[in-house]
Amino acid sequence: MEESLNFIGENMEMIYFLILAILLGVEVISNVPAILHTPLMSGANAIHGVVVVGAIIVMLHAAPDNYPSLIVGFLAVVMGTLNVVGGFVVTDRMLEMFKKKPKKS
Amino acid sequence: MSINILEIIYLIASLTFVIGLKMLSHPESARKGNLIAAVGMLIAVIATITIYQPFDNSKLINYGLIALGLLVGTIIGTMMAKKVQMTAMPQMVSFFNGMGGACAALIAIIEFQNHEVGIGNSFDGEFLVMLLGLIIGSVSFSGSMIAYGKLEGKIKDKVLPMNQLINVVMLFTIVALTIYQMLGYGDSTLFYILLVVALVYGILFVMPIGGADMPVVISLLNSFTGVAAAFGGFLYGNKAMLTGGILVGSAGTILTILMCKAMNRSLTNVLLGAFGGTKASGAKGEVGEQTAKEISISDTAVLLSYSQNVVIVPGYGLAVAQAQHICHELEQLLEEKGVTVNYAIHPVAGRMPGHMNVLLAEADVPYERMQEMEEVNPRMANTDVVVVIGANDVVNPAAKKDPSSPIYGMPILEVDQAKNVIILKRGMSAGYAGIENELFFYPKTRMLFGDAKDSLQKLTAEVKEV
Numbered sequence: 001m002e003e004s005l006n007f008i009g010e011n012m013e014m015i016y017f018l019i020l021a022i023l024l025g026v027e028v029i030s031n032v033p034a035i036l037h038t039p040l041m042s043g044a045n046a047i048h049g050v051v052v053v054g055a056i057i058v059m060l061h062a063a064p065d066n067y068p069s070l071i072v073g074f075l076a077v078v079m080g081t082l083n084v085v086g087g088f089v090v091t092d093r094m095l096e097m098f099k100k101k102p103k104k105s
Numbered sequence: 106m107s108i109n110i111l112e113i114i115y116l117i118a119s120l121t122f123v124i125g126l127k128m129l130s131h132p133e134s135a136r137k138g139n140l141i142a143a144v145g146m147l148i149a150v151i152a153t154i155t156i157y158q159p160f161d162n163s164k165l166i167n168y169g170l171i172a173l174g175l176l177v178g179t180i181i182g183t184m185m186a187k188k189v190q191m192t193a194m195p196q197m198v199s200f201f202n203g204m205g206g207a208c209a210a211l212i213a214i215i216e217f218q219n220h221e222v223g224i225g226n227s228f229d230g231e232f233l234v235m236l237l238g239l240i241i242g243s244v245s246f247s248g249s250m251i252a253y254g255k256l257e258g259k260i261k262d263k264v265l266p267m268n269q270l271i272n273v274v275m276l277f278t279i280v281a282l283t284i285y286q287m288l289g290y291g292d293s294t295l296f297y298i299l300l301v302v303a304l305v306y307g308i309l310f311v312m313p314i315g316g317a318d319m320p321v322v323i324s325l326l327n328s329f330t331g332v333a334a335a336f337g338g339f340l341y342g343n344k345a346m347l348t349g350g351i352l353v354g355s356a357g358t359i360l361t362i363l364m365c366k367a368m369n370r371s372l373t374n375v376l377l378g379a380f381g382g383t384k385a386s387g388a389k390g391e392v393g394e395q396t397a398k399e400i401s402i403s404d405t406a407v408l409l410s411y412s413q414n415v416v417i418v419p420g421y422g423l424a425v426a427q428a429q430h431i432c433h434e435l436e437q438l439l440e441e442k443g444v445t446v447n448y449a450i451h452p453v454a455g456r457m458p459g460h461m462n463v464l465l466a467e468a469d470v471p472y473e474r475m476q477e478m479e480e481v482n483p484r485m486a487n488t489d490v491v492v493v494i495g496a497n498d499v500v501n502p503a504a505k506k507d508p509s510s511p512i513y514g515m516p517i518l519e520v521d522q523a524k525n526v527i528i529l530k531r532g533m534s535a536g537y538a539g540i541e542n543e544l545f546f547y548p549k550t551r552m553l554f555g556d557a558k559d560s561l562q563k564l565t566a567e568v569k570e571v
Contacts, residue, residue, distance in 0.1 A: 003228030020489035025355030032130040034452045038459035042323045043129045050349035062167040076211035081178020083205035088143040089186035095136040097466035
């Protein structure tokens with residue numbers, strides 16, 4: 001009990017941060033037209049690819065001879081990058097289509 | 106000093122995520138928003154590699170591997186994203202989402218290796234964060250992969266006997282294992298058992314959910330991955346990961362709820378699988394005996410050419426047949442003849458909200474022509490012909506009339522109000538939700554059987570002749 005309270009106390013800053021970020025996310029999204037649901041989901045999908053930063057940190061921590069860690073870390077970096085790059089490119093492709101028309105007409 | 110620079114860069118990256126997401130929710134600024142978030146991501150990644158200080162600096166192998174991993178991921182990711190058909194967009198998003206989930210789970214696994222657990226009874230917050238990251242990341246990964254497979258048509262809907270019960274039991278197992286490990290009994294065997302259980306749970310969680318509900322599930326899993334990424338951020342005290350993850354977690358949840366609202370269903374209703382698994386039997390008896398009336402291509406052409414108002418209702422069938430271009434051609438042809446043509450787009454037409462708009466936009470259909478349900482419905486009674494192309498459930502009157510129908514209460518496009526209804530369809534099979542549609546048997550309804558693209562091509566040729 002005491003330890004868990006300590007943990008919360010030590011991370012109070014993070015917890016504040018967390019709550020504010022949650023509220024921010026809710027605020028940012030409300031009033032979205034249905035047309036944009038798919039691109040928005042896809043864009044959000046790319047943003048959580050920030051997890052790749054964690055994968056990079058893991059790799060930087062790993063000892064150069066710790067092969068299991070290096071292999072798993074490498075996989076994590078590849079997958080995280082897939083998430084980021086694929087996510088942003090797909091979103092851009094979707095939105096590109098919305099852009100085209102005003103130029104034409 | 107450099108650590109402070111890194112923190113500042115993370116702050117900038119976090120801001121780009123917030124601004125990017127905000128801009129993504131407005132049509133005019135959406136593309137720029139996406140770009141801004143991408144730039145933020147890029148600087149966060151570069152700064153992490155160059156500024157972040159590991160314990161010692163003599164790790165060239167690791168840097169090489171990181172660079173290689175980034176390169177491989179970028180190449181594969183770009184190729185997949187560029188090559189994918191617009192119709193296959195939802196499963197692509199699901200796939201990338203699964204990758205993110207897997208990444209989060211793998212991070213948790215490595216950190217667990219470096220972590221000393223089970224020291225006495227003391228509460229170990231770091232370990233808890235790891236476990237949660239592992240669980241949520243794994244569920245998101247396996248769930249997304251199943252969703253991907255289902256939308257690709259590689260995995261069929263399958264409901265295990267007592268699937269719901271099994272899911273509840275598994276969820277309890279996960280919670281129990283987590284608590285047990287947190288009480289100081291953590292060891293690597295249990296850790297990996299937990300990993301396996303979470304992976305299986307992800308599969309069983311998505312398996313029974315019907316295809317029509319898949320967008321909601323993908324959106325939900327998307328927010329799961331966000332949360333998993335945030336746990337990673339918590340572990341490292343990394344603000345960029347934390348903001349990015351939490352933002353997506355909460356925004357994704359709201360988006361999921363918005364999607365459910367568009368279908369007038371609750372999230373629990375979707376997750377417990379009211380349709381997809383348990384096929385509806387309600388409406389079947391009433392309409393089973395009737396036969397639908399067919400219409401020929403030439404009659405359709407004449408009917409359309411001499412109408413004033415035509416509304417096209419596109420559905421997933423149109424997307425599958427890749428018929429959006431020929432559909433646009435038909436629309437232009439009719440416009441030249443003085444017919445007003447509009448598209449009525451149901452919020453959940455296609456496989457994801459907004460999916461149909463993307464497809465039509467690909468075929469250069471003007472933005473103003475795509476109208477939302479609320480705009481179109483009041484004008485339905487004045488519409489001469491409604492052409493339903495590969496849509497079914499979104500025009501099913503049972504949603505308004507039949508309380509026993511699983512889609513009862515879902516707002517629909519009230520095409521039955523129009524003077525004539527023509528339905529382009531491959532056969533008489535039920536829609537994605539597996540529900541009979543009595544609209545097909547209405548006196549003013551005519552069926553035009555065949556592949557949507559094929560029928561539209563013939564129709565276009567015929568309209569030219571009229």
